[in-house]
Amino acid sequence: xxxxxxxxxxxxxxxxxxxxxxxxxxxxxxxxxxxxxxxxxxxxxxxxxxxxxxxxxxxxxxxxxxxxxxxxxxxxxxxxxxxxxxxxxxxxxxxxxxxxxxxxxxxxxxxxxxxxxxxxxxxxxxxxxxxxxxxxxxxxxxxxxxxxxxxxxxxxxxxxxxxxxxxxxxxxxxxxxxxxxxxxxxxxxxxxxxxxxxxxxxxxxxxxxxxxxxxxxxxxxxxxxxxxxxxxxxxxxxxxxxxxxxxxxxxxxxxxxxxxxxxxxxxxxxxxxxxxxxxxxxxxxxxxxxxxxxxxxxxxxxxxxxxxxxxxxxxxxxxxxxxxxxxxxxxx
Ligand code: NCD
Numbered sequence: 229x230x231x232x233x234x235x236x237x238x239x240x241x242x243x244x245x246x247x248x249x250x251x252x253x254x255x256x257x258x259x260x261x262x263x264x265x266x267x268x269x270x271x272x273x274x275x276x277x278x279x280x281x282x283x284x285x286x287x288x289x290x291x292x293x294x295x296x297x298x299x300x301x302x303x304x305x306x307x308x309x310x311x312x313x314x315x316x317x318x319x320x321x322x323x324x325x326x327x328x329x330x331x332x333x334x335x336x337x338x339x340x341x342x343x344x345x346x347x348x349x350x351x352x353x354x355x356x357x358x359x360x361x362x363x364x365x366x367x368x369x370x371x372x373x374x375x376x377x378x379x380x381x382x383x384x385x386x387x388x389x390x391x392x393x394x395x396x397x398x399x400x401x402x403x404x405x406x407x408x409x410x411x412x413x414x415x416x417x418x419x420x421x422x423x424x425x426x427x428x429x430x431x432x433x434x435x436x437x438x439x440x441x442x443x444x445x446x447x448x449x450x451x452x453x454x455x456x457x458x459x460x461x462x463x464x465x466x467x468x469x470x471x472x473x474x475x476x477x478x479x480x481x482x483x484x485x486x487x488x489x490x491x492x493x494x495x496x497x498x499x500x501x502x503x504x505x506x507x508x509x510x511x512x513x514x515x516x517x518x519x520x521x522x523x524x525x526x527x528x529x530x531x532x533x534x535x536x537x538x539x540x541x542x543x544x545x546x547x548x549x550x551x552x553x554x555x556x557x558x559x560x
Contacts, residue, residue: 231547236356237348241368241405256539270299275333280307293537341365364399371405373536377529388416395465397429402507418443450487456497464506
């Protein structure tokens with residue numbers, strides 16, 4: 229039995245079932261309390277980590293997750309400059325190369341939306357491909373760790389939660405993946421999508437949430453102060469300047485986003501048990517003065533990324549083994 233839609237690949241956050249998510253979170257909790265007892269779960273497995281866009285947390289936590297499960301890792305960073313991609317090689321050919329080297333898993337961050345799904349087609353059903361961010365598309369493992377962080381705070385899935393997501397909601401892949409995933413897991417969630425008019429939430433996400441009858445409101449004015457006491461979760465994100473080439477445009481964008489900064493006086497208006505999240509890296513939208521506020525959870529959120537990614541790899545490996553055994557029994 230396939231544990232989630234699209235198995236073994238992880239491409240978009242809406243592919244997971246609720247039962248898989250809860251199992252994943254349970255395993256992440258178990259790993260964080262006894263990480264050493266999971267060493268060896270990926271022994272004799274090789275993981276290619278292929279990144280052509282900048283990364284600190286996603287890259288490092290995936291490398292550590294693989295190593296702590298006992299896998300060997302081929303870490304390829306800066307691929308746009310320091311690999312054959314710089315000579316014009318495609319991601320698909322890069323995947324073909326690693327298949328010849330008997331690599332088992334692929335973890336890929338690539339600049340173009342849809343590129344990781346194409347890589348998964350090349351890799352085929354025996355080689356899991358995990359999307360670590362496909363341009364302005366999705367970042368499903370970030371959404372998993374964000375949702376794990378929220379779940380650890382609130383546990384009760386039926387509780388009504390109000391989630392504000394702020395920033396570049398058009399290009400911010402973490403915002404897309406999180407909205408899909410929370411929309412799936414929390415039936416009583418309501419969203420405020422807060423952004424400048426030119427960076428409103430991607431229409432496909434809005435359409436999905438409407439289709440699933442989830443409440444949402446788009447706010448294109450900087451009204452954070454007024455809305456502050458409504459939020460249970462406030463998810464800040466940075467303007468995605470890298471998707472705009474010219475310097476003038478970038479300077480104009482920074483001005484556009486300045487009124488959307490989270491200031492300490494806004495935080496004081498928030499409910500005492502509300503939490504502030506950010507996928508990081510932050511720029512000016514989340515000033516360091518907020519770090520010591522008891523509502524700040526973004527550093528714990530970052531730490532959760534390691535346990536969650538270990539759990540995800542462990543669950544996929546576990547399911548791969550049962551699928552392979554099932555197939556073998558079927559053939560015999
Ligand atoms: C995010 C990303 O790369 O999408 N970073 C991350 O993986 N934690 C967020 C961002 O870059 O804004």
